[in-house]
Amino acid sequence: MTQPQSSSPDTQWPRWEVFKQDAPGRPHQAVGSVHAGDPPHALVTARNVFVRRPAAVSLWCVREDDILTATPEELTTHPALLDSPGETGTYHVGVKRTNKRSMTFVDLSGTVQASGSGDALRKAQIMHPDVLAWMVFPESAVVRTDEDPGTVESWFAPAKEKTYKQQQYYGVIGRHVGELKRAGLMPGRAPSEEGA
Amino acid sequence: MTTTPTTLTDPQAQALLLKLTVLADDEIILAHRDGEWTGHAPILEEDIALANIAQDELGHAGLYLSLAQTLGGSDPDQVAFWRGPDDYRNTRLVELPKGDWAFTMVRQFLYDTSEALWLEAATRSTYASLAEIAAKAVREEKFHVQHTALWVERLALGTPESERRTQAALTELWPHAAQLFQPVEGEAELTASGILPDLNAVHARWTDLITWHLVDKCGLTLPDAPTTQPGRDTHTEHLAPLLEEMQSVARQHPDAEVW
Numbered sequence: 031m032t033q034p035q036s037s038s039p040d041t042q043w044p045r046w047e048v049f050k051q052d053a054p055g056r057p058h059q060a061v062g063s064v065h066a067g068d069p070p071h072a073l074v075t076a077r078n079v080f081v082r083r084p085a086a087v088s089l090w091c092v093r094e095d096d097i098l099t100a101t102p103e104e105l106t107t108h109p110a111l112l113d114s115p116g117e118t119g120t121y122h123v124g125v126k127r128t129n130k131r132s133m134t135f136v137d138l139s140g141t142v143q144a145s146g147s148g149d150a151l152r153k154a155q156i157m158h159p160d161v162l163a164w165m166v167f168p169e170s171a172v173v174r175t176d177e178d179p180g181t182v183e184s185w186f187a188p189a190k191e192k193t194y195k196q197q198q199y200y201g202v203i204g205r206h207v208g209e210l211k212r213a214g215l216m217p218g219r220a221p222s223e224e225g226a
Numbered sequence: 227m228t229t230t231p232t233t234l235t236d237p238q239a240q241a242l243l244l245k246l247t248v249l250a251d252d253e254i255i256l257a258h259r260d261g262e263w264t265g266h267a268p269i270l271e272e273d274i275a276l277a278n279i280a281q282d283e284l285g286h287a288g289l290y291l292s293l294a295q296t297l298g299g300s301d302p303d304q305v306a307f308w309r310g311p312d313d314y315r316n317t318r319l320v321e322l323p324k325g326d327w328a329f330t331m332v333r334q335f336l337y338d339t340s341e342a343l344w345l346e347a348a349t350r351s352t353y354a355s356l357a358e359i360a361a362k363a364v365r366e367e368k369f370h371v372q373h374t375a376l377w378v379e380r381l382a383l384g385t386p387e388s389e390r391r392t393q394a395a396l397t398e399l400w401p402h403a404a405q406l407f408q409p410v411e412g413e414a415e416l417t418a419s420g421i422l423p424d425l426n427a428v429h430a431r432w433t434d435l436i437t438w439h440l441v442d443k444c445g446l447t448l449p450d451a452p453t454t455q456p457g458r459d460t461h462t463e464h465l466a467p468l469l470e471e472m473q474s475v476a477r478q479h480p481d482a483e484v485w
Contacts, residue, residue, distance in 0.1 A: 042269075043269070064271045065269060065270075065271055066271065067380065068380075070376060071376060071380070074275075074372060074373050074376055075271045075272070075275060077369070078271070078274055078275035078278045078279075078373070079271055079274050079275070082278050180368070183365050183368075184365045184366070184368040184369040184372075185369055187365055188282075188362075188365050188366050188369075191362075
């Protein structure tokens with residue numbers, strides 16, 4: 031990495047990808063990222079930002095620098111990604127299958143043994159050929175919430191009892207878009223060029 | 227566990243009502259001070275985190291005041307928005323202006339540890355309704371302690387400037403901290419009945435815990451504190467403007483029923 035030329039210092043702490051598990055047995059899913067100074071700070075911050083309302087039983091954080099991602103297009107234009115170096119060991123594999131989800135972006139689907147992050151990416155590609163993107167990171171880079179009952183109780187249990195309302199619950203000024211749609215009052219698609 | 231009193235005597239109910247009100251007052255005022263950081267915290271993630279903590283504290287105030295209502299107390303909104311500084315019974319610790327981030331984190335740490343320990347003891351109350359809300363609130367409070375202890379440690383052991391600010395915050399806050407352990411009128415009887423935790427025991431555990439963290443772990447110095455303090459009815463000049471702002475909307479729209 032080259033040093034940024036900008037004279038203004040980077041005031042952000044490192045970025046960490048946050049993986050949330052909704053229930054035992056479910057995969058950890060990438061839900062977004064936080065900036066934090068160190069691993070415990072990343073976990074505490076992730077809990078505050080991502081687990082106030084929805085249910086969760088476990089959080090993982092992984093530093094951005096430890097994650098390798100690629101889309102099929104990127105692998106075509108940058109095949110050297112498959113040679114990315116890294117430690118030999120266990121790697122987590124995540125895949126993004128659809129653009130139609132909100133709140134979660136990548137599901138962790140399992141682990142592979144690899145000689146580096148590029149090798150892990152190659153194996154991810156073989157295991158999951160038809161996806162929108164792959165993500166790999168070494169097991170050693172993961173920081174996790176403790177699984178003891180005390181942590182589960184104080185980090186995750188309170189969220190279950192808090193009121194969680196979908197956006198539609200809240201009133202709108204004027205009429206709700208759903209109501210307008212049902213009444214046929216919403217404009218359709220912009221006229222296409224052929225139709226114009 | 228001994229027999230559970232399902233009904234309180236009148237003096238017990240009055241004392242418990244007062245205790246619940248002072249606990250709620252601390253939560254409300256501290257939540258407001260924390261809320262003043264919204265949009266101003268050092269980084270977005272901490273902005274969200276502190277707003278979460280503030281909301282949790284307000285939630286605890288709601289639990290206390292709802293229980294107080296069953297003992298003859300007023301509607302919680304009425305208690306929060308229609309009492310002036312003369313009637314509020316919060317500690318001076320929580321009403322001091324928010325200061326810098328070190329001040330906010332040190333105050334929150336002193337407060338969270340005391341509340342977590344008190345609530346943990348209150349889960350064993352012989353008054354089932356209190357034990358129930360304590361069990362609910364203590365979970366969140368334990369997490370608050372982790373967050374604020376983490377921050378105090380990083381600030382105290384960070385740069386010379388962050389260390390200086392953290393020590394300055396502790397020096398300013400420390401004389402007010404023991405106020406968290408002042409009993410209300412009639413509290414001794416409730417403690418004897420097993421309804422309320424033994425405040426002296428909670429205070430001793432708190433002193434051990436915060437001394438271990440602040441002094442042993444973070445290298446900070448606990449200054450001398452006054453041996454006696456004015457009561458919770460004596461406020462600084464900072465409470466009145468806080469209430470004026472906090473209550474302004476409710477007072478402009480006294481008939482509003484839905485927010």
